[in-house]
Amino acid sequence: MANAREVKIRIRSVKNIAQVTRALQAVSASRVRKAMEAVEGTRPYATKAWQVLTHIAGQPGRNSLHPLLTERAQVNNVLVVLVSGDRGLAGPYNTNVMRFAREHFRNFEATVSYVAVGRKGAELLFRRGEKVMAQFTDMPPEPSFSDVSPVGRIVVDDFLEGKADEVYLVYTDFVNMISQVPTLKKLLPLEFDTSEGLVQSGFSPASSGPAAAYTYEPGQVEILDQIVPRFTALQIYQALLESFASEHAARMVAMKNATDNATDLAGALTLEYNKVRQQTVTNEMLDIAGGAEALAQAA
Amino acid sequence: MTIRCEIVSQDRTVFERDVDIVVIPGTDGEMGILGNHSPLLSTIRLGVIKVRYEGVEELFTITGGLVEVQPHIVTILADAAENVEEIDLSRAEEARQRAAQRLEEGIPADTDAYLAAEAALRRSSLRLDAARRLGRTRARRTEYPASQGTGDTGT
Numbered sequence: 148m149a150n151a152r153e154v155k156i157r158i159r160s161v162k163n164i165a166q167v168t169r170a171l172q173a174v175s176a177s178r179v180r181k182a183m184e185a186v187e188g189t190r191p192y193a194t195k196a197w198q199v200l201t202h203i204a205g206q207p208g209r210n211s212l213h214p215l216l217t218e219r220a221q222v223n224n225v226l227v228v229l230v231s232g233d234r235g236l237a238g239p240y241n242t243n244v245m246r247f248a249r250e251h252f253r254n255f256e257a258t259v260s261y262v263a264v265g266r267k268g269a270e271l272l273f274r275r276g277e278k279v280m281a282q283f284t285d286m287p288p289e290p291s292f293s294d295v296s297p298v299g300r301i302v303v304d305d306f307l308e309g310k311a312d313e314v315y316l317v318y319t320d321f322v323n324m325i326s327q328v329p330t331l332k333k334l335l336p337l338e339f340d341t342s343e344g345l346v347q348s349g350f351s352p353a354s355s356g357p358a359a360a361y362t363y364e365p366g367q368v369e370i371l372d373q374i375v376p377r378f379t380a381l382q383i384y385q386a387l388l389e390s391f392a393s394e395h396a397a398r399m400v401a402m403k404n405a406t407d408n409a410t411d412l413a414g415a416l417t418l419e420y421n422k423v424r425q426q427t428v429t430n431e432m433l434d435i436a437g438g439a440e441a442l443a444q445a446a
Numbered sequence: 447m448t449i450r451c452e453i454v455s456q457d458r459t460v461f462e463r464d465v466d467i468v469v470i471p472g473t474d475g476e477m478g479i480l481g482n483h484s485p486l487l488s489t490i491r492l493g494v495i496k497v498r499y500e501g502v503e504e505l506f507t508i509t510g511g512l513v514e515v516q517p518h519i520v521t522i523l524a525d526a527a528e529n530v531e532e533i534d535l536s537r538a539e540e541a542r543q544r545a546a547q548r549l550e551e552g553i554p555a556d557t558d559a560y561l562a563a564e565a566a567l568r569r570s571s572l573r574l575d576a577a578r579r580l581g582r583t584r585a586r587r588t589e590y591p592a593s594q595g596t597g598d599t600g601t
Contacts (some may be wrong), residue, residue, distance in 0.1 A: 191454045195521050199487065199514055292456040364474050364488035373489050373512055377525070381456050 151427060154420040158413055165381050165409035171236070172402035175395040181289060182392035183321065189292075189385050196378045201339065203367055213368060215303070215339050215375040219312040225257045226280070226311035228302060228334070230318035230382060230390040231268025233284055237394050238401035240319065240327070241267040244390075247329035248317040249275065257312070264298060264387060280305075290391070299380025318386035319393035325400065327393035332386070334379055425444045447481035449518040451497055453506060453527050460527045461497070461506065467519050469496040470513055486515040492568060494530070494576050495522065507576050509569055527574040533577040542570035583594050 231241045245268055252259045260278040263269035269282040284438050306310045314335040320328045363370060372443055451468050453461040468479045469494030490513055495506040511524040545567035553560045 185457065186459045189456060191452070191459050192456050192523060195452075195454060196512075196523055199512065199523070203487075308536070355524075361485045361487050364472055364486065369473075369489055370487055370512060374523070377456070377523075384456065 151420060151423045152427045153180065154416060154423055158420060161297065161409050161413045161416060162188075162223065162224060165413065166405050168402045168405040168409065172399050175399040178395040179321075179324070179392050179399065182388050182395065185289065186321075186385060189381060189388070193378075193381055196374055196381065199370075199374060200378060202361075203371060213371040214307060214373065215335060215377065215379075218336055222312040223254065224311050224313075225259045226234075226257060226261045226302065226305055226314045227252060227261065228298065228314070228316045228385075228386075229268045230316070231263070231265035231271075232387050232390070232394040233266045233286065235267060236401065237398040238239050240394050240397035241265075242318050244317060244329045245271045245275075247438065249277070251317075251331060254313075262298065262318070263303060264344070264383075264394060265390075286387065290384070290387060290408070292380070295384040295387055296380045299376060303332060303376045303379055311335075316330065316383060316386050321389050322393040324396050325437065327396055332382065333384060337375060337378070347430045356425060358375050367446045448499070449479065449481040449483070451522070452519065453495065453508075453522045453524055454588055455524045455527050460524065460529065461504070463499065464556075465497045465499040467476050467496075467498050468522075470520075470522070470528075471495070471508070472513070479515055482517050484517070486513075487488055488515075490522070490524075492572055494572070494579075495527070503550045505572050505580055507533070508574075529574070530576045533573050535574070535577050535581075538570055538573045538577060542567065542574055581591050 227248060229245065233243055235241065248261075258278075260280045261272050262280050263272055263282040264284075265285070266282070266284040269279055269284065272279050281301060286294055302311075302314050306314055313333065316332040316334050318330060318332075320330040322328055447470070448464040448466055451465045452459065466480070470477055470479065470488075471491050473489045473491050476493075477488075490508055490511045492509050493507075495508050497504050497506075506527050506529055508522070508524050509526045511522060511527075513523070514521045534600065546562055547569060548563040549560070549582065553563065
């Protein structure tokens with residue numbers, strides 16, 4: 148049996164670990180909430196931008212309308228934006244999203260290259276020998292839209308220059324505290340469910356009857372030029388926030404398990420420590436008793 | 447006849463309420479939007495949005511974006527928008543000087559850094575101008591308090 152001092156040292160270190168993991172758990176819990184609030188904040192713009200987009204795309208002859216909305220006949224190069232975390236200690240979060248992306252694109256005919264947002268994802272992709280075109284790391288804990296717009300610009304530029312014929316976004320969707328699902332979204336070319344037949348444009352039920360034609364200033368193309376890149380960047384921003392929420396939720400669960408395990412272990416070790424201590428006391432008593440006996444006999 | 451006005455930027459709703467008039471710096475010129483305007487989609491350039499309601503006038507700086515007008519609602523999708531009252535003059539002035547200084551350091555034109563500095567300079571100058579303009583209107587109002595609070599909305 149180990150000696151009491153060693154056991155005591157182990158108990159202390161296990162308790163320290165429990166303290167650290169508990170702190171991480173608390174930090175993550177508050178970050179999940181913040182990220183989800185930030186996602187809510189993007190909703191009005193996203194909804195509105197989507198309405199405007201669908202509206203313009205719903206106009207006749209949309210395929211000749213704008214290069215960002217045009218399907219390419221042949222897809223040779225695919226670009227994937229992969230959102231992961233900068234840090235580990237988040238359970239299976241980083242590996243899950245990476246594995247999901249690789250499995251999905253494994254059988255693609257086209258060449259697949261990646262833009263990695265998050266250090267862990269970039270590292271994992273490098274290790275698997277994937278082509279990583281760019282990586283964005285060290286996002287602030289509460290990213291603002293301007294932190295993400297460079298990603299959007301790269302993606303749109305590559306698409307327009309023909310370096311990529313299709314652009315996908317892979318991130319982790321936050322369902323709830325215990326469930327986060329890796330998700331795939333097509334960014335470019337923008338796809339519409341044209342069957343929706345927008346022009347109803349909500350908001351003003353008063354204007355019934357045939358919707359009046361819009362005046363465009365300066366023109367449809369310029370408006371699309373403005374809105375499509377921004378909408379793309381916004382989708383990436385939303386994905387980043389969702390992923391942040393997921394990462395922190397995953398980390399919270401992982402850290403909760405770690406804390407629980409550490410507490411259990413500390414309990415077991417304390418039990419062992421008590422046994423060892425008791426054993427030592429018993430042995431000492433026996434020694435003393437034995438010594439006394441021997442003295443008494445000698446006398 | 448009022449019209450609903452919503453100003454949203456990518457990460458938040460900046461302004462939302464029924465107003466009498468919205469003045470927008472469109473790319474093809476300034477336009478004032480009143481209720482029952484015909485449907486319109488336009489891009490916006492860097493400038494100041496003015497809204498007026500119940501005798502109150504509010505200003506917002508905008509760095510660009512898009513506006514959708516429908517008879518009962520104006521939606522402004524802003525790249526970045528800010529209520530002029532929230533602008534901190536000294537911080538804006540600092541930002542302007544920083545941007546001006548960076549430009550003077552002679553970054554080669556046509557690089558991203560140069561364009562960024564130039565944009566920063568434009569943005570901060572706009573914020574300063576807007577904030578000063580608002581300050582002046584305020585000063586005038588307090589000088590002649592009689593002109594204020596008559597409840598008259600039409601100007």
